[in-house]
Amino acid sequence: MKEESRTNIGTPVPDASDPEELHEQVERTRDELGRTVEALAAKADVKAQAKEKTAAAKEQASEKVALAADQLRGKAEQATRLVKDKTPDPLLERTAQAAAQVRDTASKAGQYAAGKAPEPVREKAGQAASFARTNRGPLIVSGTLLAAFLLVRRARGRR
Template identity: 55%
Template sequence: MNDDARTNIGTPAPTPGGPGSAELRDQVERTRDELGQTVEALAAKADIKAQAKEKKAAVVGQAAEKAALVSEQIREKTGYAVQLMKAKTPDPLLEKAGQAATAARANRTPLLVAGAVLVVFLLVRRGRGRRR
């Protein structure tokens, strides 16, 4: 009994160049390809890190889409609220607000310093209140 006969138990060993040997080689090649694909699929299912990365990428993508949608909704609602406030606010008050905004832009540095001083004052006061 030769080695080929032992590996193909139940099937006669083909003679090289005999009838059916090309078909048998094709069948063996197809079986190898199918087995390789099956092994790759099983390896992919067993690769937990890769699955976690794919899931993370999907979740990040969904979160980015959701954030963009919410951001757009907020912009729309803010624009609507601004239009509504402008429509309901008397003109003299709008003029005063415009003047105040212009003055604030012109004096940005003193306003920032005053704001920083106020924040420091409030933090110190809050810290002293906790010590008691």
């Protein structure tokens, strides 16, 4: 290709006397044009861009939720340890005894109610029991906190 055979936009003009060079120039131009068209099509595909941004936002939100859940779990464990450490042993024993009595009474009441209750009520009770089984830890912590609160309140009332 000769230096003087250039257009004013900087693209070399092939020497018309060499058909191979002309063919190579056409192939290069086709490749460049194909890449340009693909790039323009990608920029014009608003739906695909929206999907990509949505997926990225979803992933980022999931990461933040997981981080917050981990932090919350850690703080709950710390609060549980603190309550257990600060609660006197006799109180913990009484709470455990009360929990056992409540379980026993609830079991008896459940058996009695199962024989007397209509089917929709039994179904709702089964759902509540399954919820309590799956969330046993938080319910125990909540019960312990409630019992400690009530005992402290009761002790302050006697003064």
